[in-house]
Structures are given as C-alpha cells and as structure tokens.
Amino acid sequence: MPKVRTAQETPLSQDCDNCPIRHRAVCARCEADELRFLETIKYYRRFDAGQTVVWSGDRMDFVASVVSGIATLSQTMEDGRRQMVGLLLPSDFVGRPGRPAAAYDVTATSDLVMCCFRRGPFEDMMRTTPSISQRLLEMTLDELDAAREWMLLLGRKTAREKIASLVAIIARRDASLKLHGRSQSLSFDLPLTREAMADYLGLTLETVSRQISALKKDGVIQLTGQRHVTIPDFNRLVEETGDDTDGGFLV
C-alpha cells in the first residue's frame, strides 16, 4: 500500500500574494514592493511530523513563519525533564532577530511548512521597514501575554483545570479557523500526543490520561478514538478551566 507521503514531496509557490498566512504573519502589513523584496530572501522548508527543526544552541541562520502545521518550542533540563514553552501555529514567528543561535528546541508536531527568511537580510530589512518591526512587536507582545497566561496555568491550576484549559484553547483556535458560531457543539482532533500535552502542562502523561478520562466520565468532553474530541457544552468546559467565565480572554 502507498507509503506515507513525506512532507518534502509537494512543491510550493514563492508567491506571497497567494500565501495562506499573508494577513496574519510578520509580513501582514507589508506593501507590494516589500513583499517582492521578501520573496528574494525567503525559501520554504518542510518537516515531517516528529522531526526536529533545530536544537537549542544550534546556529540558526534564518527566522521563519509557520505556514501550515504545528511546531513546539521546548526546553530540556540536564536530567531530561522537559517543558514546552511555546505552541506555534500557522502565521506564528520562529527565531529572534539578532540572535545567532536557537534558544529552544523546535519540533514539528505535525507535518510542517515554514517560510524561512535569511537572517542577515531580514535584520537589515527590519531596520529600514517599520511595517515589519511594528508587526513583529505586536506579535511578540501577544506571545508575552500568552506566556503569562500560561504561567498562571503552570503555577496555580490543578491537573483537571490544566487539561480543561488546553482543550478550551484548542477548541477556540479551531473555532476561529472554521468560523463556527460559539455555543454549538464543537468537534476537533487533538494535535498533540498525551506526552506532548504533559510537557505543555507540567504534568506526567499518566496524569494527563487520567484527567482526560475523568472529564470524559463527567460528560465535559466526549472522545472518539484517542484523539478526536467533541465538546457538548463549551461553557461547561470553561467552568472547568478555573478562568473567569466572563470575558477577559487574551490572545
């Protein structure tokens, strides 16, 4: 039967105008002439699910946008304890202008396509092109808010609240992509293994599994197979997250 198709096989256009993340990525505010320049310093790279994009400490000669798929940022301690510190979705930015080495491990969680910009020319462009650096500032401030939300989760939430929060975040993102209404029942695949969820939530994978089972038993979520989730009542799920039920949601 057909072998799994690896990510390298399909070619990609260099054309920024038809790019699916054109209006959300770091280039969102660029004018036509600026895009033409970006096209000269960019190249696409594809990774299969599970592949490592870069290791922490490796030299990194590019910065990039996630075009499709999901990647994670994580840190590992000497004895192997691991903490995910970023979940990168399409349009998110990877790398730090001015920094020659990766500060975190970057891993493709699904098949992944990245739009890479050679770091030197990109840095030059940032100096002269406010539309790039202003957009990057905005995105970085959003990421900082998300990181702080995550600090509350890691420091103070219970295992059950952590799982509910993660499911709610994935549900929200999925809903925003599919443009559903809010209160009807939502249904989507979890893009992470139990182990990756554990790394994200500061738990063990056994605890993740137990809490998912508990939320299922209590009717907060329904599972089809191991990855597919249905949310019968989104408000009920939000109650389980420990967050304010009324507004105030960032990112």
Added chain:
Amino acid sequence: MPKVRTAQETPLSQDCDNCPIRHRAVCARCEADELRFLETIKYYRRFDAGQTVVWSGDRMDFVASVVSGIATLSQTMEDGRRQMVGLLLPSDFVGRPGRPAAAYDVTATSDLVMCCFRRGPFEDMMRTTPSISQRLLEMTLDELDAAREWMLLLGRKTAREKIASLVAIIARRDASLKLHGRSQSLSFDLPLTREAMADYLGLTLETVSRQISALKKDGVIQLTGQRHVTIPDFNRLVEETGDDTDGGFLV
C-alpha cells in the same frame, strides 16, 4: 525616631539626561531632540511599598518605565489563587501600547518611582520614531525569554530548585548593579516577602519558608535576619537550581 519617609516627599527633575535609567529603558536609543519631546509627555509618579499601581481591567492612560524600586505583575483567579507573572526592576517597561486597560495587577513591592508617558502621544511617537519601537521590541523579546525560563521553573522544578533559582536571579541582578566580580561571596537583601516569593514560584509561603530553612541548614545560603542573604559559593547555589552549570543563561 524618624518616621518612615513616604515616597511622595522628594521632588524629581524632569531632565532625561541625568536619568538613572537613561541607557537601559525604552528611551535608551533616543537622540537629544527625541528626549526633549518625551520630556513634554512624561510625568513622574511615586508609590509607597505595598501600594497598588493599577488593578487588572482598570483603564490605563499611560505607559511607564520603572525608575527606581520594584513592582510586580500578577494575576488572580476568582477563588483567590494568585500567580506573579512579572518582576519589574528599574528600567523595565509597564503597559502595552495600543491597549487601553491593564491586563494584570501592578503592585509596588518597595517604594517605587515610575516615569509615565501619556499613552496617546507615546503611541504617536512610536509610529514615527524607530528608536523607540525598536528598543521596545528588544525589551519585549527579552521579557518573553524570561517568561519562558519562568515557565520551565513553574512546570518542572522542585520547590528547592525554585527557591535556589529565585535567589540566584536576585543575586545576579544585584551583582550586575554593583559590578562585583563573579565568584566572591555575594550579599544582598531579598526584595520580596515570603508570600510574594510564593506567588512568584507557584508555591505556598510555608513551603518557601521551609525550603529557605533547608538551603540555610545545608550551607547553600546564609541568613542575617529574615531578609538579608549571603551566598558563600555561587556555583554551589547554581547547582541547586537544576539549570545547566555551563553558560546558556538568558536575560
């Protein structure tokens, strides 16, 4: 004996040239004429230790730099669980351009002086002055790195490692202010109560107290009174943090 002097009593110059944070704050890269403009939109505010600067959700018509003293950013859940998500030291930036309301509680941990810029004019200036927005981007990227380091601490470190990490961070900052050599014995005051440390570390204050006692008993730190700490061997302390002993330290 003399009454505690409240923060309001000493007047302050508006002169940016003599500002103690001139070369580290958001204005670090400004030219003389840009400073002259900033002087027209800025004002100082003082807060006593313990005072709240703003509450999460409050309207916030300014952004600001910490001139002296220490402030914290924190989030509170409905049932009172609290997590600190930022520790603001002199030269750090408070507030988000473009956001009309505070996203976090901001509290003065010590007597505090802030240099506030009216938000509207500051945002206008950002659009036209790359030296401001580029510096802000750099500072925000640094904060994001610090937040991610903190996520590792919150998600994966033991209580003992958390305390050691906090003490090491305060020691490093103190050393960088005083320009000590690295390995000689360091000595400084903890700028936080046990409760504030607990909020920072995702622990209870009892656990903080116990772990400080344990590090003291093991000779990793020495205590004079409840707040003053001496580090006889900085490398020994770093070993207790769980971090890589060799290089790779961010922020």
Added chain:
DNA sequence: CGCAGAATTGATACATCTCAAGCTGGGTGG
C-alpha cells in the same frame, strides 16, 4: 511593653508522581 505582621515549625491530608501491568489500533511480515 505589647501588639501586628512576617516568618518558622509541626502534624496531617491529599494531589500528583512513579513504577508497573495491560490495553488498543493500525501497520507489517510471514
């Protein structure tokens, strides 16, 4: 001197981790 806030210390409870065994589903080789 005595009070109030901050910190320490003790005893116990409990959430999560750890170690271990078994399950499930999809791909593969015989």
Added chain:
DNA sequence: CCACCCAGCTTGAGATGTATCAATTCTGCG
C-alpha cells in the same frame, strides 16, 4: 489473511512532595 508487534494510551497501587491547618516565635514599631 492473520498473527504479531509496537507506539500510544489507559489503568492500578503505592510512594512522595507539597498543601493545608494550626501553633509558636520572631521582629520592628507605636
């Protein structure tokens, strides 16, 4: 085509680190 295999997942039993509840003890200050 079937049995096997393996990664991913679930479940169980017991260990352990931290929280919780409750007394004291410090310390600075009025």
